[in-house]
Every structure is written in C-alpha cells, then in structure tokens.
Amino acid sequence: MHISKVDLNLFTVLDAIYTEGSITRASLKMNLTQPAISHALNRLRQLFDDPLFERQGHTMTPTPLARSIIEPVRRALRGFEVTLSGAARFEAASSERSFSLAVRDVLEASVLPPLMANIAHSAPSTTLNTLQVSRRELESELAAGTLDAAIDILLPLSNDIRRAQLAGDQTVVLVRRGHPLIKRRKLTLETYLELEHIQTSSRRRGPGLEDVELSRHGLQRRIRLRCQHYFAACRVVSQTDLALTMPDRLARIVNQQFDNQILPLPLEMxxxxxxxxxxxxxxxDPANSWLRAQIAAAMN
Structure with a gap:
C-alpha cells in the first residue's frame, strides 16, 4: 500500500496506546475522545490485519506484531518532529520548550545547579525534566523522542546513538575530622585497607569500581555498611569511624554541611x-543542539 493512502495520524495513536497501555489514558494524552481513539485503532487493525493490542484486565497488551513495529514507528514520528522543528529556528530567549534529560541520581546534584543557571539565563521560559531511565530502555527512549538526551557512564549502545565525553572526575575518600587513624590529613593505602568502609550503591550486591581496582592488586577492603545514597553515607561518616569512597565533585557538594575530611584515594584509579x-x-535539531551545548558548558 502506498503511503499516500495511509493516514499518518494513526501512528501517533498507535504510539500513545503502546506507551500508556490504555485507550482511556491515550485519549487523555492526545486530547481526543475515547471513541476517536477506538476508531483509529480499528483502522490500524484493518491496515495491519492484526489486533495489535489485546485487553488483559485494564491493560491493552501489545501483540508480537505491535512490538515489532513500534520502534520503527517511533523513529519515523521523531523524524517528522525533527523536520518540523528544524524548519523553524530555535530561539532560546522566547522558547517555551520542555526538555527531558535522563541522568543518574548520583550526577543530579553536580549537573543541575550549573545547568539550570545557564538555562534560566538564556532561556527563561523553557522547562527541564530529569528522569532516571533503565539503561535497557535508554536507546528506545532516545529514538522515540521521549528523552532529548542522557548523561551516563560509557554504555554499549548502537551507532544510532551519538555520544560526547563530558568532564571527568576523580575518586576521593571521606573520613570524619579527628579520625584516630588519619594523621596530618594523609591517607596511605595501608591505612585505607585498615579502615572500615561504606559502599554506596542502588544495587543489592556487587563490588564498586574501587573494589575492582583493589582486586587487580590482590587487595580487599572491609565493607561495614552498604547503603543507597551518598547524603546518608556522608552523615554516617561524620558520626562514626567509617570511610566513604566517592566521586570528588559530588563529595564537595554533599559534604558541605558535614565538614568531613576529603582526602585523595591512595590508589591509582x-x-x-x-x-x-x-x-x-x-x-x-536546533533545540537539541542548544540543550547539548548547555549541558557541556555546565559540566566543564
């Protein structure tokens, strides 16, 4: 069938139902009536000769065919959006654009303050939404345009995903002031291994990067506490003799109210x-290019 005989608006309905898992929520998202969404779905079913979605309780579950076509459909829709936005110049000073950025919670505290300062100055009417997205879903979200950009560690993604390295960071160690094992603000590897440590991770198990590096040298540290957030870990450090290993940039932000000592990690990392x-x-895309420039400037 030639594309001229197909109503391309049907594919925005397909994407909405797939994303929302519900005709009701899809109708709210698209500001259309439920009968209009149902009518569009029926036309899609005729077009593909497939039910596309099957009701299971209150959820519209996609069929195998729907799962196989959703990514090409989303890429095509995103292409149309980029073409339309590219046809018009992006004027940051007057834009009311809303951007979505995937960023791990570990990076939020260091990225957002300078980024929002830049955006507030040059684009006062734009908004930014930061999200934590599963790394398995990152590529599909970028392709669909539900994410404009993402900040993360080096990931094995396809050639459809572009990347640029941002400013790096060093690893440091936090201990409380007056710690009995730390003399003259100097931390040796021997003392580091003698300390008891906090490991901060959202994962239930598994080593940290510093543990991997230690194991390469046949060394191991003692983990006394495993917790989820650096803020909590910094507070524990301030009230105990435990040590915390973490990124330097974030340490200088989170540690401000605790005044723990920040020492170089005595290990090449x-x-x-x-x-x-x-x-x-x-x-x-002018808007996306502008956003990427703001992020790069904020991370310098």
Missing part, C-alpha cells in the same frame, strides 16, 4: 568519565 548521549535523528 581511572578517571570517572561520563558521557552525553542523544539520537542521530536529532543531530541537526
């Missing part, structure tokens, strides 16, 4: 590099 990711289909 690779720089903690982070990357900016975006989809190839927005390479030349």
């Amino acid at each position: 690779p720089s903690l590099d982070v990357y900016l990711y975006w989809h190839a289909n927005v390479d030349n």
